[in-house]
Amino acid sequence: MNILCELFLTFAQIGLFTFGGGYAMISIIENICVEKKKWISHDDMMNVTVIAESTPGPISINCATFVGFRQAGICGALAATLGVVIPSFVIIFAISMFLDNFLKISIIANAFQGIKIAVGILILNAAYNMLKKMQRGILANIFVICSFSAMFFTNIFSWRFSSISLMFIAAIISLSVFAIIDMTKSKGGVGK
Secondary structure, three states: OHHHHHHHHHHHHHHHHOOOOHHHHHHHHHHHHHHHOOOOOHHHHHHHHHHHHHOOOOHHHHHHHHHHHHHHHHHHHHHHHHHHHHHHHHHHHHHHHHOOOHHHOHHHHHHHHHHHHHHHHHHHHHHHHHHHHOOOOHHHHHHHHHHHHHHHHHHHOOOOOOHHHHHHHHHHHHHHHHHHHHHHHHHHHHOO
């Protein structure tokens, strides 16, 4: 029961004090769950981020569910998921009930301009930490450079490109490259 309360309170704290959605939460989840509490490893965090990105639902909820399940099974997954969802729900519900023109209030609008910058920094921090921990190699570096270039030019030139199409193209390229590598290794192993 103690771990369930800890999971709920930890993810409630993450959900309450993190603005900007799941990508901004990644570095905070990693800081708390990997470095401070040691609930999961760095490799687990990278894997859950990739899996959470490719499955339906917000990335922060998927991460919370994974960590909770890893610590206390289904009850832990439920506690962590509720912890990360409830603060945002309560805040948005309260805003919608009491303030019709919330963002028209100048102090709130100015605060959100500052929050946008902080969110960008949190997302860059998460990306930097993942790049640092990524396995090094020519192939990995080529994937990073190509992905970054594709995103950069798509945004600069405002090209309309479906993210689903991009995921399929990336999957086909990755599967092809790794199939070629496996065939090369197996041919090298057969001749020995």
